[in-house]
Amino acid sequence: MINVQDVTKKFQDKKVYVTALKHVSFDVQKGEVVGLLGENGAGKTTLLRTIATLLTPTDGTISVAGYDTVKNPEEVKKKMGVLFGGETGLYDRLTARENLEYFATLYGLSKHETKVRIEELAKMFGMKDYLNRKVVGFSKGMRQKVAIARTLIHNPDIILFDEPTTGLDITSSNVFRQLVHQLKRDGKTIIFSSHIMEEVTMLCDTVAMMHKGELVHHGSLEALYKEEESRDLNYIFMSKLVRGNTDYVS
Amino acid sequence: MFLNIYKKEMKDSFRDRRTLLLTVLLPIIMMTGLVLFYENMISDGANETYTLAVNESFGTNEEALFTGIKNIELVKTPNPETTLGDGDAQAALILSQDFIKKVQKGEDATATLIGDSFSQKSSQLMTFVTTALGNYEFIVVSERLSGQGIPEKLVQPFTIVQKELTEENDGLNLIAMLVPLILALAIGIGAGPSAADLFAGEKEKKTMEALLMTPVNRMTLLTAKWLTIATIGAITGMITLVVVALEINFLTESLKSAVSFGDNVYIIIGVALLGSIVYSMFVASLLMITSIMGKTIKESQSYSTPIMMIAMFPLMITTGIGINELSFHHFAIPMMNIFTILKELSFGIVNYQHLGIMIGSNLVYIVIAFIVARIMFMKDKWVMN
Numbered sequence: 001m002i003n004v005q006d007v008t009k010k011f012q013d014k015k016v017y018v019t020a021l022k023h024v025s026f027d028v029q030k031g032e033v034v035g036l037l038g039e040n041g042a043g044k045t046t047l048l049r050t051i052a053t054l055l056t057p058t059d060g061t062i063s064v065a066g067y068d069t070v071k072n073p074e075e076v077k078k079k080m081g082v083l084f085g086g087e088t089g090l091y092d093r094l095t096a097r098e099n100l101e102y103f104a105t106l107y108g109l110s111k112h113e114t115k116v117r118i119e120e121l122a123k124m125f126g127m128k129d130y131l132n133r134k135v136v137g138f139s140k141g142m143r144q145k146v147a148i149a150r151t152l153i154h155n156p157d158i159i160l161f162d163e164p165t166t167g168l169d170i171t172s173s174n175v176f177r178q179l180v181h182q183l184k185r186d187g188k189t190i191i192f193s194s195h196i197m198e199e200v201t202m203l204c205d206t207v208a209m210m211h212k213g214e215l216v217h218h219g220s221l222e223a224l225y226k227e228e229e230s231r232d233l234n235y236i237f238m239s240k241l242v243r244g245n246t247d248y249v250s
Numbered sequence: 251m252f253l254n255i256y257k258k259e260m261k262d263s264f265r266d267r268r269t270l271l272l273t274v275l276l277p278i279i280m281m282t283g284l285v286l287f288y289e290n291m292i293s294d295g296a297n298e299t300y301t302l303a304v305n306e307s308f309g310t311n312e313e314a315l316f317t318g319i320k321n322i323e324l325v326k327t328p329n330p331e332t333t334l335g336d337g338d339a340q341a342a343l344i345l346s347q348d349f350i351k352k353v354q355k356g357e358d359a360t361a362t363l364i365g366d367s368f369s370q371k372s373s374q375l376m377t378f379v380t381t382a383l384g385n386y387e388f389i390v391v392s393e394r395l396s397g398q399g400i401p402e403k404l405v406q407p408f409t410i411v412q413k414e415l416t417e418e419n420d421g422l423n424l425i426a427m428l429v430p431l432i433l434a435l436a437i438g439i440g441a442g443p444s445a446a447d448l449f450a451g452e453k454e455k456k457t458m459e460a461l462l463m464t465p466v467n468r469m470t471l472l473t474a475k476w477l478t479i480a481t482i483g484a485i486t487g488m489i490t491l492v493v494v495a496l497e498i499n500f501l502t503e504s505l506k507s508a509v510s511f512g513d514n515v516y517i518i519i520g521v522a523l524l525g526s527i528v529y530s531m532f533v534a535s536l537l538m539i540t541s542i543m544g545k546t547i548k549e550s551q552s553y554s555t556p557i558m559m560i561a562m563f564p565l566m567i568t569t570g571i572g573i574n575e576l577s578f579h580h581f582a583i584p585m586m587n588i589f590t591i592l593k594e595l596s597f598g599i600v601n602y603q604h605l606g607i608m609i610g611s612n613l614v615y616i617v618i619a620f621i622v623a624r625i626m627f628m629k630d631k632w633v634m635n
Contacts, residue, residue: 045294057356077465088457093265097588106464150460227354 001158001189002028002051007060009046020046022213023060028191028206033184035204036193037237045084048160051191052082064158081156083104083164088147092136093177095174096127096146099135100153107154121149124182125175132216141172148179153246157181161192177203197233203216207233209240216240251466255474263482272550273482274441277490281497282433289426289502291370299323300375302580311350315382322378324510328370330366340366342376349394353390357480403498422508425498426596429522430589431565433490437530438537438558440480444550445537448475450550458633472627476538476620483530491522518595521605529588532612533561535619542626542633561585573597581607 007044009021020043030032049055051062052074061068067075067135077088088131090099097118104114122128132140135146144164151159161180165173180203183190196198199206207224217224221233221242228236263269301320304312306326316322330342344362346352352359361383361530365376395402452458461471498505537554544550564586571580573594580590587608594601626632 049459049634054459054634074467076467077463080463082459082463083455084459089458089460090456091262092455093262098258098261102254103460103464105258106251106461106466108465147460148607198516 001030001032001065002191003061003063003215004047004051005061007050007057007062007064009043009050009055010058011127017058021050022211024210024213024215025060026208026218028189031184031188032190032197032206033180033204034191035200035207036191036210037195037200037207038193038210039199041212043213045162046213047210048082048084048162048191048193052080053077059107070098078154078162080155080158081151081154082160082162083147083151084162088140090138090143090146090150093134095132095134096138096142096149097131099146100150103150109154111147113235117153117155118149121152124179125149126180140167141169144168144172145175148176156188159191160182161190163193163195165194165196173199184250197237201233209237220225252470252474254465255471256477259448259475260481261446263447263478266379266443266447268443269440272443273486276429276433276439276491278493279487280436281490281493282501282564283504284432285426285494285497285505288428289505292424292504293300298371298374300341300371301376301590302375303342305330305344305569307347308345309350310314313347313513315386316379319378319382322375331514332366337376340369340372341379345377355432356394373403389516403629406482412549417599422596425508426593427565427569429491429494429596430592431562432494433487433526433592434529434565434585434588435558436490436560437483437487437526437533441483441530441537442554442558445479445534445541445554446544446547446550448478448542449538450544451541451547453544454546461634468627469624472538472620472623475594476534476623479537480527480531480534483533484527487526487530489522491519495519496614499635514600517600518598521600522592525588525591525605525608528609528612529585531616532584532619535616535623538623539619542623568593573599576604578607582611584612586612 001053004024004026007021007024008019010017010019013017016238024043024047027242030063036047046055050057051064051069052071053076056070061070063069064076065079066134067078067079090096091102093245094102099117104117109117118131122131127142127149131140131180138146148164151161165176168176177199180190180192192203201221202222206220207217208215219227224236225231228239230236274373301564302316303325304323306328308324311325314325315569325333325339327339329550330339330344333339334342342364344364346358348361349359351360364382367376391405395405424525433551449458450459498509526535536557540553540578541550543553555576564583568576568586568589576590576594581587581604591605591608594604
């Protein structure tokens, strides 16, 4: 479903080039849930943004559902829903419904499809009470629900979540986890980045670990446990980083 | 798609109180203030009464100097200069003892006029007094010459006749300066918040990423957002023009009497509206670029503010140029050409060639600005923080 092939991404900061991704390669199968782990600045968000067509790879190729992200970004976008970071990115002066309607229009949904889909999502996330209220007064949890609903408005096959539970309380985090389970049951392909190991253990089939722009591990959780002879993902993560980076040895 | 994005942007912008405040309320306040200020400034003082402080020795003969000038009220006081300093008069006239008698006898006589040139009322009163004294001086000189059998022409060998190229008065010149000034300011100020919000604001709120993740072409997004900024600017411009027309008509006398467009009135209004729309489109393209440059609304505003201030310079240049001195470049330089076109219109001139140059040059600059904006909007650096 997703094929990342030898992707490198460099940013120019004045006259200095910063390499955010170094020869990253991995595949994600249909219906697979991938947990993307790494410290701050490891390259997780850059990788997700590059898969999402928002950034162009300096080298390498990415294909999503058979479409190249550089050559056919519009086709890739139709198949994908993305939610970035702790920022929900909603229009405060519009109501939750208006936010969803606007994005439904941008994804080419008809009026009828939009209405039906909004009702479905409102029911799924318990948003009916505040669907017609302006977003400006919403709590973080309410905003996150609307943002997730916006991500799913066009019923995408592939979903990217970048640290989706950052700043959420326990209840909202649990709602999100239930949602991922539901999406997994519906056969959606999901990549989400997280700092929370328990969340990854609970939700993911495979794990991709990144460190300083490099992919230091990609494989199933079970294989990883077997290989590392431990079921403690926190321990495995730190251990991988120590082995992958001499900074940690000292 | 384009229309849907445009509609949403308009709805979002007009739900922002700043937009409503700056597009509707601000032009009304600015126009009212400036129209009344200019009305007061060009008023010839015919209906105003001025107080002139004079010495207590000011007699009937001296008072006769001001016969015919009904709006001067004389206040006799022991010390006219003190009265003026206390603010109880707008000017003080100190005549030497027995001024008229001494003048008639051909003896030395002095008239000292004290006033404040920085005060409009005082300046006006001093002009009246100087004119009255000048008239008296002329009569005295004529009488003396005639008494000695010398023809008047000996001291006045020729007559100077000064005529204006146009019959327009000072009021019209002020309108030609006032309307473009406020229009340019209002359009820039009115469209500013929306412009900053539509690109820099979207980056700041992180809605830009969500927007760019939709399969909508970036050029469609760019054009819809530009049109939103231009529309808000044009609405502000139209409100400004309507308010200035209504206020001049109902709140002023001097400015109203200065304006006489005759049969051309509707064409002039139409061309003024067209000019303000074209100017709004041009300003929108500049504001679009400054907004793309900014990572935050504040940063975007710090880029756009100097540009809007620079836009005022052409006014200073064109103010001193006569209507017959305007040439091609005055109509080809954007920002300057809104001032020159409106200056012509204020004088009742509709020159379609000049209008064509103005619209054509603005379109060229808009296209250039669009190319720059598109290049920027396609690059990661400018669309994501």
